[in-house]
Amino acid sequence: MKPRLYMIIPCYNEEKVLPITSEMFLEELNLLIAKDKISENSRILFVNDGSKDKTWDLIKELSEKDEHFIGICQSRNRGHQNAVLAGMMEAKDVADITISIDCDGQDDIAAMEAMVDRYHEGCEIVYGVRSNRDTDTFFKRFTAQTFYKLLNKLGGEIVYNHADYRLVSARVLKEFANFKEVNLFLRGMIPLVGFKSTSVYYERHERIAGESHYPLSKMLALAFDGITSLSVKPIRLIAGFGLGVSALSFIGIIWAVVATILGRTVAGWSSTVCIVCFMGGIQLICLGVLGEYIGKIYMEVKARPRYIISERTWEKDEKAEKKKCSK
Template sequence: MSSRLFIVIPCYNEEEVLPITSKMFLEEMQLLIEKGKISNDSRILFVNDGSKDRTWEIITSLSEKDEHYIGICQSRNRGHQNAVLAGLMESKDICDITISIDCDGQDDIGAMEAMVDAYHDGSEVVYGVRSKRDTDTFFKRFTAESFYKLLNKMGVEAVYNHADYRLISARVLKEFANFKEVNLFLRGMIPLVGFKSTSVYYERHERIAGESHYPLSKMLALAIDGITSLSIKPIRMITGLGIGVSILSFIGVIWAIVSQMTGHAVTGWASTVCLVCFMGGVQLICLGVLGEYIGKIYMEVKARPRYIISERTWDKKEK
């Protein structure tokens, strides 16, 4: 029996690229249906993340033209990770498998077939992994690769060079629904669920149209979220730093006492200023790391909804 697939596509201000890539997604889905790998009641689920342009209008128009297109609209912009989560949670009870992919056409849509094949071979999670980064600038390639290496060093179980292009079975999603974190970093959370997994490798292309919605500032914010949401190593590191500074300070105190007793003490402002600035800098860094964790605890204990759906295209059809 063929599996019912939902392709989950987060969209934010994608009016330029959506008319192009929507056809590509439909062509891939129809190809998989013709080969008998997925059922005809599979769907392409667009998640409008509070777009300010005509994205939602395009999604509703697509849903009226072809039953394979459906969409949900968030009440406001909540970010890429929350948009992906909303689509996955909406899908988990009405499909067999989901594939999450960005709307910009950079990820190889043709890799979906290999993902579905891997699922039929027994894998519950299939990660889409970039085989190379030739299309990236040197700076982006260096920072991205350093990011994954840093995550690994910090104890985060993230798949190297994998973003949010992945297949997840409904079985895994139902277990993942028990993860109630408000601070989301899906590429580090999905591996925590477990189950059999594998990877499919593909080459990433240039964005088809429009502009990237992930500038350096957002990439840095995502990196910080990923580390502080899934690892406590930064706290342990500043603890070790504190111990190291304390030992050096203790040695300095002994040296100062010995110098005073032997009459070799030299009064000077430079050493005092350097010491004060060094200690002040260390303390501020430590407070900043602690503050990041305290802020996340504050967000978690409020337990606010991670997404709110304001509209669904199928609700309009029912009316």
């Protein structure tokens, strides 16, 4: 039996790029159907993440134009990770496999065929991994690679150079639905589910149109979320550093007492200020890291919904069908 595929495509203010990439997604879907690798009932699911432009109107137009296009609209902007989650949870009961991919056309759409092939070979998760970062600036390449290495050293199980381009089976999604975190970092959470997995390598292209929605500030926030969501080692490092500073302070106290007894004490304003500033800075950094973890606990305890769907493209058809039946 051929698997039913749902492409999960988060969209935020993509009115410039959507008319271009939607045709590319449809072409790839039809190609996989023609090769008998997926079911004809496969769909392209756009997730409108509270866009302020005409993105949702375009999605509705596409759904009327071709039955393979469907869409859901979030009640407000919740961020990329929540949009991907909303699409996966919407598809988990109707699809056999899902492939999440960004709308901007940077990820190689043709890699989907290799992902589906790996699924047919028995893999439940297939990660799309960048083969190189030649299109990135030196700064972005350096910071991204440093982040992946740092997070792995801190205990986070993430695939190197993998973002959110991946195939996930319905079996994995149903288990993943039991993960109730409000603070989402999908590329680190999916590996925690387990099951057989592999990687497909591809080259990433320049954005086809529009502007990137991930400036440096958002990338840094995502990186910090990833570290604090997957690892408690920063807290342990703080504890270890505190012990080290305490040991040095104890030695300093002994030295001060001995110097006083020997009568060699000299008033030193500069040394005092340096020590106070150093210790004050360290304490503020440590409090900031602890505060980040406490803030995450606060959000998790509230258990607010991670996404709210305000509209679905197929609901209009269902309402029309109900009216016909009532007549």
